[in-house]
Amino acid sequence: MFESLGSMGVLTGSPGIIYAMVAASVLLDVFLPVLPSGVLVITAATAAAAGTATGKVPGEVPDLLLLTVVAATASVLGDLVAYRLAWRGGARLDRAIARSRRLTSAQERLGSALARGGGPLVVLARFAPAGRSVVSFVAGAAHRRVREFLPWSALAGLAWAAYSVALGYYGAQWLGPTWLATGVSVLALFAAGAGAAFVMRRRPA
Numbered sequence: 001m002f003e004s005l006g007s008m009g010v011l012t013g014s015p016g017i018i019y020a021m022v023a024a025s026v027l028l029d030v031f032l033p034v035l036p037s038g039v040l041v042i043t044a045a046t047a048a049a050a051g052t053a054t055g056k057v058p059g060e061v062p063d064l065l066l067l068t069v070v071a072a073t074a075s076v077l078g079d080l081v082a083y084r085l086a087w088r089g090g091a092r093l094d095r096a097i098a099r100s101r102r103l104t105s106a107q108e109r110l111g112s113a114l115a116r117g118g119g120p121l122v123v124l125a126r127f128a129p130a131g132r133s134v135v136s137f138v139a140g141a142a143h144r145r146v147r148e149f150l151p152w153s154a155l156a157g158l159a160w161a162a163y164s165v166a167l168g169y170y171g172a173q174w175l176g177p178t179w180l181a182t183g184v185s186v187l188a189l190f191a192a193g194a195g196a197a198f199v200m201r202r203r204p205a
Contacts, residue, residue: 015062018044019070026074026161030082033130038164041071042185045168050177064169068161075126075157076150079136083149086140119152126156127163127196164189 022040029035048062122139125131139149171185172178 015066018047018062019066022067023070023074026071027078027081030078030133030136033133037071038160038189039182039186041067041161041164042168042171042189043182045165046172046177046182046185049169049172064165068158068165071161071164072154072157075132075160076154079132079153079157080150082133082136083140083146083153086137087143089141119148119155122149122152123156123159124196124199126160127192129193129197131196132156163192 022037022044025035025037025040029037044062044067045064048064048067050061122135125135136153167185167188168182171181171188175181175184
């Protein structure tokens with residue numbers, strides 16, 4: 001089973017390469033939400049479970065704790081980059097947001113939520129499709145203070161990373177270290193995203 005996951009050598013041959021790929025994908029998907037960062041994290045965690053099951057030397061497979069830390073850190077850094085870019089966007093970005101009723105509503109809701117300490121919205125948005133992008137850019141465009149945004153961004157990144165790694169690892173434990181386990185885990189991640197998007201739509205303004 002391990003060999004079936006290892007057929008793509010980058011998943012099992014060098015943990016350093018895996019960490020770099022995960023970091024780059026998670027960092028950039030705030031700008032390109034189509035990047036499969038969650039799928040990559042889950043696949044790496046499944047490979048780690050496969051390596052454990054077959055007695056691989058720890059240095060030959062990703063470490064789950066380090067994988068979680070890398071994914072969470074890259075998530076926070078990506079959020080901060082988007083936040084700072086939006087902060088400096090000036091009048092052009094403000095006009096772009098004003099032209100979109102959805103973004104205007106998101107800006108108002110996020111601003112009031114952060115002001116009330118309602119940062120769970122930031123955590124919830126991390127799981128929703130493109131929610132991380134909207135929250136990061138809107139927080140910057142609204143000139144929310146970094147101390148209001150950063151702690152919740154860190155919690156969101158850690159929660160998302162831990163959930164994704166756990167899906168990959170326990171999926172492999174329950175279903176075996178196969179592509180079926182990875183597929184089921186990815187579906188669970190998408191289901192969480194759909195649920196988060198639904199809850200965000202249902203929240204009162």
